[in-house]
Amino acid sequence: MLSKKKLLLALTLTIPLGWIALYQDTEILNVCSASAQGTEPESIFTTFHTMVSVVATIFQFLALLLIHLMEILLDPGLITSLSATVNNTTGNPLQEIWQVARDITNVIFAFLFIAGTVIVVVTAKKDIIGQYLIKFILAVILVNFSWFFPRVILDTANILTATVYSMPSALGIACQVKNEQGNIVPCTTWEDVAVFPPAGQATAAQGYVPLANGAIAFKEVPLNANTNTPQGILTGLALNHTNIKNMLLLAKNAAPPPGTTVQKMGVVLQGIIQIVFVLVLLVALLFPLMAMTVAFVIRIPILWLTIAFMPFMFLGFVIGEKMGPQGKFNSMIIFRKFIAAAFLPFAVAIPLTIGYILVNIGTVSVNPGNLPQGSVLESFFEQQNFLVVGINSFVDLLWKIMTLGVFWVGTFTALKIDDAYAGVSETIRGWGKAWGTIAVKAPLALPILPIPGAGGARGKSVSPLGLLGKAGPGRLSYKLDQLGLANADVTGTAFDFSRAGRGAPPGTPPGAPPGAPAGGGRYDAGAAAANIHQNNATYANFKQNVETNIRPTIQAAVAAPAFNAQAVATNLQFNDFMRQIRQSAQSQGYNGRLDYAQVNDTLEQIRQRDATFANPLIGIDHIKMEQIIAEWNSLNP
Template sequence: MKLKSILSGICLLFLGLLWTHGAEIFAIPAAAAQELGGLTSSTISGLALIVGLIITVLDVLMWLLFLLLELVMDPSFIFSAGLLRMLQEVWQFSRDLVNVGFAILLIVGAVWTVVTANTEKVKTMLPKFVILVVVVNFSWFIPRVIFDVAQIAAYTVFQIPSMLNAPACSTPSADGRRLEPCRIVTNLAFFGATQTIPAGAAGWQCPLPGLVCYQSVPVAVAVAGGATPRTVVISGLVVNHARLGNMGTIMEQAAVVNNGQGPDIGTLLVFIVKMAIILVLHVALVFPLLAMIVAFFIRIPVLWFTIAFMPFVALGIMLEGKLPGNFDVTQQIGWRYVKAAFLPAFVAVPFAVGFIMLNAAMQMAPPSGLFATPVPLIAGVTNLWQLLWMLIALFIMWTGVFSILKQDEITGKFSESMKGIGMATMKLPAALPILPWKGADGRNMSISQGLKSIDPRNMAPNGVYVPHRQRAGAPDQPSVQRGTQAIHNDNTLRGNIDVHIRNITDAMPAPQVHQHVNRAIQAAQLNPTLSRLPRNEIVEAIIQGLGNLSTRRQQQIRDNMNPPAANPPPANPPAANPPPANPPQPNP
């Protein structure tokens, strides 16, 4: 986990350097153009087209999710008149069944009392029985009261920003020199409907012409027109602070053309990096919104089912511990309804707090120096200071939404899945093969592959880093790749090699390890491609060809591919006992 965090930080730093100094980093001389090996301007243009298409789809999806969010959080949509009548009929049927059950229990209790002549048990259960009979017949009224309390709680939380003496919602202007009031979205048009909007219509903007247009008014006008606190907070946080209205607009798109002479590959690479960053920002916004929509859609049938079968909670309390399978009716119906009812109030907490803090932060003057650095990335985000607060808004939504949704068993499963998909999608830009260096497979490397392959031994004497530079005694990577491919293509060969490698254990002495490695090498040498390689390259091909070896096992194989050296004689062998300097003289 620590290594992943370090690599993620290095990757972000690398993206930042490409962003600010991309022209210098990718200033590839014409003489070195052949080193790109297929990384042509057409390739980069194709990548830009694919990433741009993904960004456009995500941008349209975010506007659709924003529209749906208002819908699924509206209580009048959940309990409209027709739905409420049908729900009450189902509840009445459940209530009648439970009343029949209580009547049967009453008869059984009376018979049991007469037969056993023991009234103590009945006297103990009778008060509880009477209370539960009353609760059953009020089980339509009680959930409605709980739901109303939950709605009031959510309304109150969303109302907190207006209760406090906090700054009004505002965002920097397009030139970044002043603050402008937040604008609340009041109307949306998609696809063909965008063509019916009159030119110059008041308040209408089209971030994606032909796909999405929206109408907005200043927050004060929206409040005077009856906008709810929920609408103000959600629209203020998502559309204004998280910059939903500008996310689909990439600055300096014309820079991909090199003075009318066709695309310049260095500029195209920088443009790809910008699009990759915008893609990450889109993912950071779209997946929390998607998780909320899914959770609130799941909440609707949960509310319907739990209200419809709420009378069974009383029966479950009466038969506590006697139901088959230890089924807890109170937990599965009663408490599940309470959690679903209060879900908007729980989600409102991080939204409201984040909205308050971001409004206060907008009043702060940006510090000079680094934070004043121009950021030609998204329209309306002019410098690093504004980008910082945009990222904070996205972080509030990401952490707040997923932390709340995972508390419930049902919504937690879906929200964690959404979070996992979002995290995987964020890694997509780092997997684009945009670096002008070849990997071990002969293809251009991605940023993540480049970071993993960094080796100080590849530094040339002139200080230039050359990936896969041939060192003395180092395996030839193309040869190793051919050997690896030969192992992949021949299942029999792979099995013969694997059977020897599998016999190696961590505690095995070095001579025995060498025997198994040597047998694996001999099995590999039966293949014509591998037979032409030296031992060290065969070993690397075996390690890459098997692919499922631990790091410890790989090192064990490399260390023992040659026979262990025999014990050398001591440097200074002990001398034989010398004759005494003065041997004793025989007696005359």
């Protein structure tokens, strides 16, 4: 019942809290995060907006740069073409390294053959022949073809990847997107990308689209409707469906400039929503692209190394369990790393292509005219003012979230194909989550809410997070517990004391009934205090012991950095204390009024409590113990 009462009271307090925050003196809120008195909220917001714009512009530039790098890294011929571009008159340097590795492996196999022959002759164990002969013959043959079959595997992976990327074209799904006016238009791509172009070059007058304050510019050209290349799928999603070109463009408000403080606050709060929304979208796009780019960069040296040293893989094929202590080193890992690197583009292609298909189908096929009349979904197609250019309705917002979800979930899932990529991607994923948290919290931490002071003067400006923190569940629960203790002081009932201690269920009479749960000691403390409160004669003797023994010990325990339960039990002089209470109560005829068993159980819990607990004293934390000490002091002033 108490939890429901707290919830109702919290909801009820929301109205006066908002009223106080807007129109009354708010010194009672004791808000710590306040700006200098008299600072205009819109001035603070303007400064913050400028700072965030710099961050958002950098994020947009990095995202566009990573998209351009990924176009290169997704080229299936990149691996062989890079090694072939090295100036070397004798041939391909990668193949030369492979030849050296092959020759060394053949020499090792020759020694293994001689050693195996000697072992068979000396030991006469023919089972060695049956165990290793077939593997040995296969390894000797295949090691000389280890330059050929990696290229076959790479070609197979490239064919599978190309097949996945050709699915939209095979299904007749063209890339289409909604423009700023909400009309469906064909997707575009870019060419002649210029990064940090010199002054006067790559300008809008020359047909370029400058973005990120001119840090990157490109010419916008139509995207082939039947695109089946990784570059086409990537740019179709990243440049079009994420709306990255217009992501930093905020929709203009046609309303007149605000005049009153309330109107200004409305505009400022809209600006906060804009910032949060834009930053979250940029974070959701940037960090998957970053993880994908880093993984594909790592993939290149892994492929080069595994192809160059592929001959050594066959040593593990023959004697893998004998290599290294307890077989911990096995050169077959070369082949496993090669397979993961070869099929990484295929793993990434699946979520990108499926997302590309679904997003384009949704953009074209979802039509409000196809809905039944009166459908609740019609409202999702109505024009809204989401403040970001290109997002005109809830459906537009849904497709943007779906597109970014494809990048986020699909990328980080595909990169788990091998530990070499999973470790890096999880680190970048953690960065993305951290920046997402910053994007949400930073605008809400601005001290932009003006709070009137006494006499109508301007008071402190508080942040939304600071204001919400003062009305959070934990603080409200603490205040409501104080109300429970105050009520217990007036009524002197075990129920109210127990409720304040959060121990006993509602309706529990004074003293724990037979079979009732102990409540972690909190009920015992409340019941004992209530009984003592109801029996003034017994209470007088009890309070004397409290003053001389219990209260100083508890205060010392509360103040101590570490709590020693056994020391407290000793200092309480347990046996002598219980004897004094019993004698006092018996002499005044209160045998049935004071529940000695509960007091005894409570103190016994103190005696037996494990000292490793942070707050072992009858199950109550330091704040609660301070409340009980204050209550004891106020029962009989």
